[in-house]
Amino acid sequence: MFLSDSSYIHLLNFTHFVFSCRRQNPRANESILFDNCLMTNTAALKQSSGINEDDILFSMLINDIYMTPFCVVRDQEKKKVVISIRGSMSLMDAFTDMTVSIHRLRIDEEPFGDLKTYCHMGLFMTAVTIRNLLADREILVKAFQMHPDYDLIICGHSLGAGVAAVLSVMLKD
Numbered sequence: 001m002f003l004s005d006s007s008y009i010h011l012l013n014f015t016h017f018v019f020s021c022r023r024q025n026p027r028a029n030e031s032i033l034f035d036n037c038l039m040t041n042t043a044a045l046k047q048s049s050g051i052n053e054d055d056i057l058f059s060m061l062i063n064d065i066y067m068t069p070f071c072v073v074r075d076q077e078k079k080k081v082v083i084s085i086r087g088s089m090s091l092m093d094a095f096t097d098m099t100v101s102i103h104r105l106r107i108d109e110e111p112f113g114d115l116k117t118y119c120h121m122g123l124f125m126t127a128v129t130i131r132n133l134l135a136d137r138e139i140l141v142k143a144f145q146m147h148p149d150y151d152l153i154i155c156g157h158s159l160g161a162g163v164a165a166v167l168s169v170m171l172k173d
């Protein structure tokens with residue numbers, strides 16, 4: 001096979017495009033963070049859930065130890081703001097899963113006031129990361145300013161379900 005000099009340049013440009021696709025899409029808006037350049041994760045979310053992009057209030061697609069991808073969407077039909085947290089899917093998630101030391105979860109209200117409650121450290125640290133991100137960006141504040149009559153649902157699968165349970169206790173106020 002013979003390749004001209006210009007073919008090499010096109011091949012290099014294509015290779016650069018494919019490998020640079022792992023970077024953040026510069027066209028992404030501030031509510032969708034760290035999707036790839038083709039926005040395939042966002043496209044998969046929209047396709048699998050049937051939601052419109054306008055209903056994605058926030059999406060964080062970083063996967064690291066104590067940080068699993070999650071999104072905040074609105075369900076206009078049911079009047080809900082939904083935090084959905086992805087389950088274990090990567091090596092980083094496995095490290096979070098294996099952080100099995102316990103953490104004291106302080107719940108100061110009835111009926112838990114005198115009960116010592118504990119949770120999995122990996123779940124706790126991931127819930128703290130998500131809570132801090134939601135607070136720093138005022139995601140829920142803005143969502144409920146736009147929709148004061150909506151309720152909050154926090155859900156997940158596998159690792160995400162455990163994080164959702166801990167996060168729901170943290171966000172109870």
